Amino acid sequence: MLKRIPLAALQQADATLQALMQSVRTALFASPLDPATIKASLIALFEYLSSPVGRTDANCCAIDTFFCLDDDLPLERLPEALQDVFAHMDALHDTITAPDIAENFGSTPEQLLERVRDSRI
Numbered sequence: 001m002l003k004r005i006p007l008a009a010l011q012q013a014d015a016t017l018q019a020l021m022q023s024v025r026t027a028l029f030a031s032p033l034d035p036a037t038i039k040a041s042l043i044a045l046f047e048y049l050s051s052p053v054g055r056t057d058a059n060c061c062a063i064d065t066f067f068c069l070d071d072d073l074p075l076e077r078l079p080e081a082l083q084d085v086f087a088h089m090d091a092l093h094d095t096i097t098a099p100d101i102a103e104n105f106g107s108t109p110e111q112l113l114e115r116v117r118d119s120r121i
Contacts, residue, residue: 012059013058013059013063014054014058016048016053017048017054017063020044020045021062021066021067023041024041024045035078035082038078039082039116039119039121042082042112042116043113043117046112046113049109049112049113050109055096055109056096057095057097060092060093060095060096060109061092061093064089064091064092064093067089068089068090073086079119081115081119084115085112085115085116085119088106088107089107090107091105092107092108092109094107095107
């Protein structure tokens with residue numbers, strides 16, 4: 001089941017994105033933790049958000065809300081490189097409406113995808 005996020009954000013996110021968000025969240029809570037699985041799920045997520053069909057304001061805002069407002073995520077369990085990816089999601093919601101801000105904070109889907117791919121996991 002998807003974590004509860006503000007209903008408007010969830011309703012606007014498409015079904016593909018919802019499945020990708022859940023995949024990342026499931027990997028974060030897996031025991032034992034498998035950083036390679038988390039990395040792969042993040043790559044799939046950001047590849048979708050970087051695609052013409054996935055790169056929408058609703059999707060970018062949903063990801064920001066889903067991960068940045070969830071205080072229960074066990075991010076401290078992650079390698080530093082992956083913690084850094086989550087830390088840079090904080091301006092993902094600006095990707096469409098204020099792209100200069102998102103880019104300045106390293107929070108565009110393309111920048112986050114590059115950060116994940118470059119991580120040594």
